[in-house]
Amino acid sequence: MATPPHASSHGPVPGNPYSAPGEYGQAPAPGNYGPTPSGYAAPAPTGHAPRACRACGAQSAADFKVRAHVGFLIMMKFEHLDGPFCRACGIAVVRQMTTRALFLGWWGPLSLVIFNPFTLVWNLVAYLKFSRLPASAPAPGRTHLDTGPPVLRRPLAYVVLIPIAWAVWIISQAVTHSS
């Protein structure tokens, strides 16, 4: 007598909030393992994240910093952008920051002699690192940074001729006076 009501009471059970098809419908047997790793799955992508380009999400990226320097008299500003960057975005950032340093980095004594040359050498190393990476596609829905023209096709970079001319003048003066 009690059996038929029980059987019919099993019917409505799937409609219960506890047996919502999305949650437990797939979970019972394999879901035992499913939910457990998903609790640990969150740290796993962050473990991969530092390797992906921070600008476009491309998978092969190098974690290297790109610098720029601004120096006016005693005011100095040390700028940098942290990686990781992929090949395309890395080259884009190096070109942009290097042009900035070539334009704004010379106008204080320490900047001229120490910090801006250091910045340029650093960016050369960065450029070599990024240019050795394989080209990689950006993550879906994202794009590479605009690489733009090479540094030497950017007019602002030629401001570097002023400190170079000055250095040549200083050296030639030293040579003339010593001989």
Ligand SMILES: [Zn+2]
């Ligand atoms: Zn990128």
